[in-house]
Amino acid sequence: MKALMYNGIGQLALQDVPDPESDFVVKVLGCGICGTDLKTYQKGHHLFPPPAILGHEFYGLVEKAPRDCGYSVGDKVVVAPYAECGVCDVCQRDAGSLCAHKHYVEDGAFCERVGISKDYIGRGVFPLKEENDVYTLVEPLACVLNGVEQLNLKPTSRALVVGAGPMGTLFALLFSARGVPVTIVEPAAQRRERIASWGIETCEPGQVKKGVYDTVIIAVNKRELVSEYITLTADAGTVLMFSGLSKDEFVSVEAYSIHYRQVSLKGSFGYAMHHFKEALSLIDAHKETFSKIITHRYPLGRGKEAFDLLASGDALKIVLKP
Numbered sequence: 001m002k003a004l005m006y007n008g009i010g011q012l013a014l015q016d017v018p019d020p021e022s023d024f025v026v027k028v029l030g031c032g033i034c035g036t037d038l039k040t041y042q043k044g045h046h047l048f049p050p051p052a053i054l055g056h057e058f059y060g061l062v063e064k065a066p067r068d069c070g071y072s073v074g075d076k077v078v079v080a081p082y083a084e085c086g087v088c089d090v091c092q093r094d095a096g097s098l099c100a101h102k103h104y105v106e107d108g109a110f111c112e113r114v115g116i117s118k119d120y121i122g123r124g125v126f127p128l129k130e131e132n133d134v135y136t137l138v139e140p141l142a143c144v145l146n147g148v149e150q151l152n153l154k155p156t157s158r159a160l161v162v163g164a165g166p167m168g169t170l171f172a173l174l175f176s177a178r179g180v181p182v183t184i185v186e187p188a189a190q191r192r193e194r195i196a197s198w199g200i201e202t203c204e205p206g207q208v209k210k211g212v213y214d215t216v217i218i219a220v221n222k223r224e225l226v227s228e229y230i231t232l233t234a235d236a237g238t239v240l241m242f243s244g245l246s247k248d249e250f251v252s253v254e255a256y257s258i259h260y261r262q263v264s265l266k267g268s269f270g271y272a273m274h275h276f277k278e279a280l281s282l283i284d285a286h287k288e289t290f291s292k293i294i295t296h297r298y299p300l301g302r303g304k305e306a307f308d309l310l311a312s313g314d315a316l317k318i319v320l321k322p
């Protein structure tokens, strides 16, 4: 089969690789390019040493299935890239996204077929009613739902999302779908215009009024933004560090906001299975709304071009189609 192989920083090429040998095989219909995939392509990643097939936001058709697994050939499915163990201490504390005993889909999905082990079928494979690229967004939306769970949302909450990249935009669409008033702050005029055309309020950095927003999402990986927005957050509000920062980075916070104004600083990483299931039903209910995030589709063979486009900042979500 054909696969888009990551052969090192800045290197992606369509190559022939052996077909998966698993009993359960999914023919990939679409796989979204994630921020992590882009970071790996641009800077390398300790979890994905080359050569490797990247891609984990995928859906497809069952091409091979063992007897009595609950699926038949031709069924449409979405596959979670991992599932927590559900029994360890961390899982028992409801923090499945941090489970150290996760079960994984072993192979990447920027290719024609993905093999899935028999014991993973019941954990991370879910049936779909139709073929639609919007299902590549289940995993990123699941991560957003984990972020939202960390917030102390109230009926009177007003949200501010910092950064109109794909994840910031997903947060904004989710808040709108739930009736939470939301504003997105973004320096790039082109991105602001796109979001504004969907009826979401936007503003430029420097225009954010202090004390208006009690829910602030940092969806850009710049630590100085965390410091800046803590002081702007309303009393008793919450700031969520959604974008990842590296281990050697430190964030300075204004002590007055934390103590005298009871502003909380939280973080979130990944998803747990209940977020994945909730994301799937939300996408089923709001297909058209979430589809707006997908701005481009590319054939697998033009994958490198798609990664370069994503790096330029001109696209939101790009789906690669084998």
Ligand SMILES: [Zn+2]
Pocket: 034, 035, 036, 056, 057, 139, 140
């Ligand atoms: Zn992802």
Ligand SMILES: [Zn+2]
Pocket: 084, 085, 086, 087, 088, 089, 090, 091, 096, 099, 100, 101, 102
């Ligand atoms: Zn666990």
